[in-house]
Amino acid sequence: MFNIALLGAGRIGQIHAANIAAHQQTTLWSVVDPNQENARRVATQYQARQQSANEAMADPDVHAVLIASATDTHADLIELAASHGKAIFCEKPVHLDLARVRDCLKVVKARRVPLFIGFNRRFDPQFRRVQTEAQQGRIGKPESLLIISRDPSPPPAEYVRVSGGMFRDMTIHDFDMARFIMGEEPVAIYAQGSNLVDPAIGDAGDIDTAFIVLKYASGALATIVNSRRSAYGYDQRLELHGSSGLLCAGNMLENQVQHFSAEGCNSALPQHFFLQRYQEAYAAEWLHFVAILRGEAQPECSGEDGERALYLADKALESLRSQREIAL
Amino acid sequence: MFNIALLGAGRIGQIHAANIAAHQQTTLWSVVDPNQENARRVATQYQARQQSANEAMADPDVHAVLIASATDTHADLIELAASHGKAIFCEKPVHLDLARVRDCLKVVKARRVPLFIGFNRRFDPQFRRVQTEAQQGRIGKPESLLIISRDPSPPPAEYVRVSGGMFRDMTIHDFDMARFIMGEEPVAIYAQGSNLVDPAIGDAGDIDTAFIVLKYASGALATIVNSRRSAYGYDQRLELHGSSGLLCAGNMLENQVQHFSAEGCNSALPQHFFLQRYQEAYAAEWLHFVAILRGEAQPECSGEDGERALYLADKALESLRSQREIAL
């Protein structure tokens, strides 16, 4: 049985708490959150204790930490956990500053603790199936990848201000997905974007609509389509075109009932947002992390994967600002 | 917290064991199964004890029983549980003999214990949505219902021999579904059937392919399409045509990935069989039973519902044998 300290008891932390509690080999040992109300509620629900971050780190009964706290605390907490020899599951990103990420990963490396970065979409059964089937050669040689990723509604401007910008906050998932599917590193990147959804986002110096184009050494191409808002809900699709076929992972719908009337045939919306759409992915992530704890697996998403996705986000921003393709 | 004795630790019993254990207000208290190996495995997995049926019934700590044992034991166990004042969740059917069902339900009534019959499909979110939307008038007045229900592969002939025949064993789910969706009792029934899938089924005196037609007092019609075998997997669909529209609940697929190649577009098979297809339904059933235990709900599927579905199965058989429509 592995005892887990949960750092951050907000929306995503609660998802993880449920998965930790449901797994027969893990216990939600303690909950850490500066928001005492959040911490207390989650701790009570799963009969866990409340601790401070330092208490959790110093607690010899804690085998691993799950970091789901505010982004700007991730790197510090990772280093703290690493220095106490805890295995680490950290929500993306490690940090919004690439130099800080690199320093942090050095600490992790020095301490030789396992670090898993929670790029949840890699564990979505649909996208994983595309990746697996592509690797098995079912569509021949991959040639072009299309990722469509639109959120149902934009975050508040206050969040946008501290988010690091859309590329580092939202597109970073798609950069990781492109790396996961293509299995090779891009050699060039181009980004184009606009502020169309909410003027407050523009006022905060950010965009909310973007296309990114990636080129690979093999000649393969990828494009990412992003929007901070989608009137028809969370739009999460992926198409991989290869020399002998195409693999498409469409949206998962809220239900399969179709209603036919004089207005045509109406089908359901996509599952509402990431908590619904990636529910299976979060559970699968946790299975993977338990396998890491048991020494049976290496992190599929390492700190280096987190670093690399952030690097692409930085370069996308550079392209957007310079209006040119950036060599990588 | 309600303590549950599980009677029957086979395939379906194990599904229920997981749901009992996962619910925060129920505990898997004990497992009862003449197959000691099955009982021990499930008891160990959920840290429950093994009991005999009599021990479980006499145990004052047991608040309710879940009967998932062999069909011919259901009525006896229901009566036993009722006489000990336990709340009862029983897998369909109560018994294959209608007179025995009626006797059993008298005992339940006399003892005033809640009895829930597990017609799982009523709790499937897709079919339930059709029922709810129809009740809300979304397609006007219901006029014709089409239920397609095909198993992936036929049971062994030994099972067929003790099953009570396809109508009582398999179609009984569809009779209940028709009652659930239409919300009125049929006034006439006709059945036509054949032995096409496996000659051993015919040798056992049964059919494996059938169409059943029901007529309602309102003039509405329903038809059930059955087969014991479907080369493309578990085929579970439903269409309700009304005066102002149509509601369709199609199959749930194993995944949403489409593969396009020179051979066309290939989509996944339906979810394999009832354990997969109705996984959510089993969990929802359990939520409902807990609400019954808490006194917050009456059984949505009562003993009388079980009796009524069996009655329709008997009458379908009478129609098949007499080659005429049977008035109900």
Added chain:
Amino acid sequence: MFNIALLGAGRIGQIHAANIAAHQQTTLWSVVDPNQENARRVATQYQARQQSANEAMADPDVHAVLIASATDTHADLIELAASHGKAIFCEKPVHLDLARVRDCLKVVKARRVPLFIGFNRRFDPQFRRVQTEAQQGRIGKPESLLIISRDPSPPPAEYVRVSGGMFRDMTIHDFDMARFIMGEEPVAIYAQGSNLVDPAIGDAGDIDTAFIVLKYASGALATIVNSRRSAYGYDQRLELHGSSGLLCAGNMLENQVQHFSAEGCNSALPQHFFLQRYQEAYAAEWLHFVAILRGEAQPECSGEDGERALYLADKALESLRSQREIAL
């Protein structure tokens, strides 16, 4: 070049006129219709002449007649045309009275003229593909056929009164389709029906909603689902379940554009009615008839096919009235 006399210049006659005129080997020679206005309009549009039926029959330049006049004139016109040695394309049915059909076919046989009965749906590319693929063994041995056939809106009660009833007027297409797909004759039939759509239809002694079940000597089953009204438009579907798979021909939509919004995904209605849905079928019928004229083909739908479909309609009515299965 074959000269064709068109008998009947109404809705269906106009479809045929266009196909006759468009084909490089046929000319619309003359138009016959007691409604002079209709006759004149069609004749003018295609630069044809107007004739009376007797003139057309006596005209040695007329090689063939296309009978698209009122149902009760078909048998007389067929006999007249046969006695003048004309090749005959006749819309279904030959006549509503089976004895009259048989007499008429004797005349045709004696005169040895080709007679093609226009069961247009056999020439629909979708349904034909199902039939062809089934014949090629793509789903193994056919076991159960499901035909869904719903009109967008009911005919006026005056029409219903002279229509011969829904089975002879509407279901006759589905009887022919079942014969076409299954390739064997049924041995038993059962029909159930209601008057749900328009009370005036009931007042006219007819039904507007029906299920029909057919059984074949092979043990295979078929069911036909009918309604005189469908709020979502012309519903024309077919499913053939066999020992190794299923073939489905769904509705053809008015367009392929999908609209996603906060209300879900909206797709188009089915093509409006038979003139749209079976446009290709009407053209393909004409190609087939030209092949008959050229001596290169025998009628795929003969007078006997028309007789047989009517026989099934009669027996369905007998079943409906007697509330029993009828042996064939």
Added chain:
Amino acid sequence: MFNIALLGAGRIGQIHAANIAAHQQTTLWSVVDPNQENARRVATQYQARQQSANEAMADPDVHAVLIASATDTHADLIELAASHGKAIFCEKPVHLDLARVRDCLKVVKARRVPLFIGFNRRFDPQFRRVQTEAQQGRIGKPESLLIISRDPSPPPAEYVRVSGGMFRDMTIHDFDMARFIMGEEPVAIYAQGSNLVDPAIGDAGDIDTAFIVLKYASGALATIVNSRRSAYGYDQRLELHGSSGLLCAGNMLENQVQHFSAEGCNSALPQHFFLQRYQEAYAAEWLHFVAILRGEAQPECSGEDGERALYLADKALESLRSQREIAL
């Protein structure tokens, strides 16, 4: 009745010949093609005469010309026809050289003859519906457009060499489509491409796989996904995302029959290539051109539209070569 001289009797010319002949107000007057065999076959089929280009131009009975000859003859023939006062329907492009296009359009303007450029896809009912519904505000303000356009198989390298390159030959359709759908001119363009399909295309100095990104003054974005080869057939799709919804035009399939088996559900391929996919579009184009001839319409695709699409192709090439975004 308008008499049409068809210049070019190849694959596309034959499509137009059929449409000209089928229209009640146009006659295929003459066929011009240096390939006498082609010219004779088409002329014979439609009972037209053969002429030389000069004869056709000088023939006072010829009201209009349809130019479907080799690309490098278009501009000369347009000028010749204009100088003879003929109305002109010309297949895209006017010329591969932008300066030559501009000179040619000056001649057309001076002679005041109508010139229609055959961007057939604008007349496809699916894409046109997207455009119409978007204009009607059905998805709010357009924000991002996605055009997927893949040919079934690459042209021979000899053709590639004289084609002007993929952007001018193939993507030009997509540039026009983007202009048609968005209704505004882009202000920036970026192109990325590779040679993945056929090394001979690379040897000819061209690419066969590309992504193009367009930005509009409104901030809206568009991307075009191109490949010269698609294993699953002609892939022609379009998605327009707006502030309140999404409009998708998917592929048109060869048939609507689905085959379910142990391998899953198999659907048909897209319609084979442009002659099939855009058959309705070619017919609709011709209706439009007849309306122009009748003085009832102005060309929806003018010479300036042809010039503008070519300009975008040129700029895409400039972007590809310079690896930067190009301001327009």
